[in-house]
Amino acid sequence: MSQAREHMLADRDMRNAARRLFQTDLEFIKTDLAARGVGGRIADRIGDSTMDLVDDAVDYAADNKGMVTTFLAGIALWFARKPLLAGLERLLDEDSGDDAEQSGDTDHYEHD
Numbered sequence: 095m096s097q098a099r100e101h102m103l104a105d106r107d108m109r110n111a112a113r114r115l116f117q118t119d120l121e122f123i124k125t126d127l128a129a130r131g132v133g134g135r136i137a138d139r140i141g142d143s144t145m146d147l148v149d150d151a152v153d154y155a156a157d158n159k160g161m162v163t164t165f166l167a168g169i170a171l172w173f174a175r176k177p178l179l180a181g182l183e184r185l186l187d188e189d190s191g192d193d194a195e196q197s198g199d200t201d202h203y204e205h206d
Contacts (some may be wrong), residue, residue, distance in 0.1 A: 155162045
């Protein structure tokens with residue numbers, strides 16, 4: 095047998111072995127997908143990612159308590175801004191009303 099023919103047969107055997115390996119892997123994937131569908135896999139992946147995100151957030155909050163507290167206080171003030179500003183406006187209006195009453199009559203001298 096010529097060397098080229100031996101080389102061709104060896105290449106064919108390698109190709110056939112690779113094809114069998116690929117087909118075995120493909121059958122494994124098909125069986126695995128049949129057992130648990132794509133939707134279930136996506137849900138599992140999202141669930142895992144969400145848990146990782148929550149774990150990271152908890153770690154960050156534990157390491158940066160002051161910053162997290164300041165951030166949460168800022169959010170609370172933002173949501174309560176309208177009632178707080180309305181109350182402040184009432185206080186300022188009351189103060190300016192008192193000032194007007196006190197400074198309204200400054201002439202204590204009698205006129206002839």
